[in-house]
Amino acid sequence: MERIPVTKEGYEALKKELENLKRVERPENIKAIEEARAHGDLSENAEFAAAKDRQGFIEGRISELQYKLANADIIVPDNLSKDKAVFGSKVLLENIDTGEDVEYQLVGPDESDIEKGRISVSSPLGQAIVGKKPGDELTFQVPGGKRVYELVEIL
Structure with a gap:
């Protein structure tokens, strides 16, 4: 398993970013997807496409942060x-x-x-x-x- 060196401050910043993505960004984006869906035809709905792209970014970043935190080697x-x-x-x-x-x-x-x-x-x-x-x-x-x-x- 790869160990990722990180300072205590860096570890805390990664945790904070992960929590923000899970508790704020993800729910806001889900709401944006629902609102865009309500506008009808999804094939030509730019708001829906943008929200789905954002969802992909958020989920990817969450996975990346979880991996880094799970493999973190905190350096003091x-x-x-x-x-x-x-x-x-x-x-x-x-x-x-x-x-x-x-x-x-x-x-x-x-x-x-x-x-x-x-x-x-x-x-x-x-x-x-x-x-x-x-x-x-x-x-x-x-x-x-x-x-x-x-x-x-x-x-």
Whole structure:
């Protein structure tokens, strides 16, 4: 069975999304399907087609979330080693070119939010950080060119 690493916050966000889909989105969409059906001929009923498409999306997302939650491996950052950067690690980086310090937490794709300092381990920067130790230099490619950082500290 595949284990899916996720932070506690990420796990809670997935649970919240699942509950919203089950308790709000699904019932609202069922009502929309019933209302569209009441308009008669379903073969040329755009509202019905849109509601059925939405139903497919909702059911697919519910299945995806249930799978992720059932296979979640909750990572607690406080329990992680500070020797090298791994999923869940919080790191302090210094941009070698500008001297600017930035702080990030390595998370999964579902949790990433650059504005909150949460970057995916599958992003170019995330891939460059994973496995590095304090003092290591990391280089990665972005659309604007190459970036070089030093991993100052694992927080």
